[in-house]
Amino acid sequence: MDNILLEVGAQQLAPWLTMISSAIFIAATSVFLVSIWTCVVKRPPSSSPPAARLPPGPWALPLVGNLHQMALGSSLPHRRLRDLARQYGPVMRLRFGEVPIVVVSSAEWAKLFLQAHDASFAARPLLPAASIVFYGGRDIAFAAYGEYWRKMRKVCDVGLLGTGRVKSLYPVMEQEVCKWIHASISRTDNAGISSKSDESGDPALYSLPPPPAGADHEPINLSRSLFDLGCSINSRLVLGMSSLGQEEVGVFFSLAGQLMKAMGGFDLVDLFPSSELLRRITGAHGELKKLHAALDAILETVINDHVTKRSAAKNIDDEEEEEDLVDFLLNLKENNEHRQSPITNSDIKAVILDLLMAGTSPWIAVVEWAMSELMKHPRMMEKAQKEVRHRFDGQGEIVDEAGINELQYLELVLTETLRFHSPGPLNLPRENQETVVINGYQIPAKTKVIFNSWAMGRDPDHWTNPECFDPERFLHTSTDYKGHHFDLIPFGAGRRICPGMHFGTTIVKLVLANLLYRFDWELPNQMKPPDLDMSERLGLDLRRKNDLVLVPIPYHHESIEVA
Numbered sequence: 001m002d003n004i005l006l007e008v009g010a011q012q013l014a015p016w017l018t019m020i021s022s023a024i025f026i027a028a029t030s031v032f033l034v035s036i037w038t039c040v041v042k043r044p045p046s047s048s049p050p051a052a053r054l055p056p057g058p059w060a061l062p063l064v065g066n067l068h069q070m071a072l073g074s075s076l077p078h079r080r081l082r083d084l085a086r087q088y089g090p091v092m093r094l095r096f097g098e099v100p101i102v103v104v105s106s107a108e109w110a111k112l113f114l115q116a117h118d119a120s121f122a123a124r125p126l127l128p129a130a131s132i133v134f135y136g137g138r139d140i141a142f143a144a145y146g147e148y149w150r151k152m153r154k155v156c157d158v159g160l161l162g163t164g165r166v167k168s169l170y171p172v173m174e175q176e177v178c179k180w181i182h183a184s185i186s187r188t189d190n191a192g193i194s195s196k197s198d199e200s201g202d203p204a205l206y207s208l209p210p211p212p213a214g215a216d217h218e219p220i221n222l223s224r225s226l227f228d229l230g231c232s233i234n235s236r237l238v239l240g241m242s243s244l245g246q247e248e249v250g251v252f253f254s255l256a257g258q259l260m261k262a263m264g265g266f267d268l269v270d271l272f273p274s275s276e277l278l279r280r281i282t283g284a285h286g287e288l289k290k291l292h293a294a295l296d297a298i299l300e301t302v303i304n305d306h307v308t309k310r311s312a313a314k315n316i317d318d319e320e321e322e323e324d325l326v327d328f329l330l331n332l333k334e335n336n337e338h339r340q341s342p343i344t345n346s347d348i349k350a351v352i353l354d355l356l357m358a359g360t361s362p363w364i365a366v367v368e369w370a371m372s373e374l375m376k377h378p379r380m381m382e383k384a385q386k387e388v389r390h391r392f393d394g395q396g397e398i399v400d401e402a403g404i405n406e407l408q409y410l411e412l413v414l415t416e417t418l419r420f421h422s423p424g425p426l427n428l429p430r431e432n433q434e435t436v437v438i439n440g441y442q443i444p445a446k447t448k449v450i451f452n453s454w455a456m457g458r459d460p461d462h463w464t465n466p467e468c469f470d471p472e473r474f475l476h477t478s479t480d481y482k483g484h485h486f487d488l489i490p491f492g493a494g495r496r497i498c499p500g501m502h503f504g505t506t507i508v509k510l511v512l513a514n515l516l517y518r519f520d521w522e523l524p525n526q527m528k529p530p531d532l533d534m535s536e537r538l539g540l541d542l543r544r545k546n547d548l549v550l551v552p553i554p555y556h557h558e559s560i561e562v563a
């Protein structure tokens with residue numbers, strides 16, 4: 001019955017249903033045709049894409065911009081910027097005073113900026129303080145992207161990597177590390193160190209006397225001691241062939257240390273670089289200028305000494321005279337004398353200061369952090385020591401360059417330290433000369449672009465347990481720090497990648513290998529590994545907040561003597 005009624009009803013409704021479905025069909029077809037017309041016929045030509053927008057970012061106050069957000073909480077800038085990026089995204093817009101800033105915090109975006117658009121971001125903003133220290137940006141790091149920068153960068157690529165006429169630097173490093181171990185760690189002074197390289201010209205091999213019997217195991221301040229080592233290596237590489245006495249060299253490095261501190265400090269003028277008034281009222285950078293003038297005078301002496309020695313060597317036709325970095329720069333100056341843009345003494349001084357500053361502090365930070373992590377993780381310390389001792393024991397060699405490059409676990413420790421404690425957590429900023437559009441975001445010309453390599457190294461989308469120090473995470477991956485894997489860019493990437501990467505990692509491994517080979521290490525005052533404080537402080541580099549103080553206990557090898 002119900003079925004008959006339904007059937008009758010359906011028959012009566014049929015014409016209506018037909019009419020309704022026809023109407024729906026006509027309406028749908030019209031909508032479809034109209035939308036096609038709008039999309040295809042009325043659509044603006046493809047050469048004018050939808051207007052690009054600025055990257056997202058927190059709201060900014062009129063004068064200070066986003067400074068107040070940076071001041072919130074007690075965390076350091078790289079941590080605060082990571083927290084803000086979690087809210088606003090991996091490419092984020094900020095403004096500090098009058099300086100527009102974009103912060104890049106993910107590997108995907110870093111790859112777009114530093115690979116796909118590398119040429120557009122190959123310049124650096126010349127910060128007012130850097131302009132004073134580096135003679136208006138005549139160094140490498142702050143030089144305008146162009147011919148001069150290319151020429152000076154070769155100083156690093158050729159001079160520091162030891163090719164060309166400049167002697168390989170490894171024997172110098174090895175010698176200085178060896179002396180340092182005696183003077184600062186074993187405290188046996190330099191007595192007994194003999195350098196066979198002086199006699200034979202071979203890469204340096206040294207014999208060490210055994211540590212004094214019954215010597216007390218006193219704690220040493222490894223952080224300060226590493227600074228001394230940095231000074232003596234630099235002194236050999238840069239000032240070594242000048243007539244400066246020990247005292248003058250000491251003054252030079254003390255001034256350089258103060259200059260670095262002053263550069264790392266906060267200055268209002270950096271936030272309003274266009275304000276001449278502010279510059280005058282605050283007497284901006286007074287301290288920096290004074291320190292710089294004192295260093296300038298010493299560097300001028302160093303250059304003059306080199307010039308005198310070179311002309312004396314020419315007179316006696318001494319082809320074999322050893323060259324150092326200053327000679328290399330003086331050669332460059334002589335070769336460019338008749339060109340349109342000759343190289344001046346100020347240029348040479350700028351590059352020397354650059355290499356002293358960029359080239360010392362970061363590797364010291366890496367050694368400090370690596371030793372701290374190994375002290376916190378005794379199992380890792382044991383593994384690293386076993387490897388070094390196995391490789392070098394009884395072979396008559398003391399951690400030579402070929403040997404340290406075979407230390408696989410040490411390389412893993414180094415890589416993990418660079419991931420977990422990127423010494424320059426915000427790298428060095430870049431700047432674009434023209435407006436660039438990347439993935440729909442507009443980056444206006446003259447934006448300061450910051451790469452938070454520290455945040456990328458701890459990005460949970462890329463790393464398992466990112467907050468754990470675990471060297472073995474790199475055991476079965478091809479990921480390295482050389483600028484091809486954008487989740488790990490402690491040396492930057494692209495054309496302005498750090499030119500001292502090889503030099504820096506070599507010295508870190510050399511120092512660590514020596515420390516692990518020759519000593520067992522303890523924390524002072526019966527401190528337990530979990531109690532070791534790992535707080536950070538950010539100056540020019542990310543360092544330990546408190547100096548690392550450790551007790552070295554000489555390890556008695558069966559054979560330390562060089563055969």
Ligand code: HEM
Pocket residue numbers: 140141142153156160354355358359360362363366423424427428429430489490491492493494495496497498499500501503504505
């Ligand atoms: C562990 C040690 C080091 C770390 C972590 C480090 C890190 C960096 C970073 C992040 C940059 C910026 C790269 C970019 O913009 O993409 C840089 C640039 C630079 N570094 Fe290093 N660096 C180290 C050691 C050294 C050493 C030993 C030297 C020289 C002796 C050096 C000289 C320079 C110079 C001259 C630049 C500027 C390059 C340019 O603008 O073309 N660095 N470094």
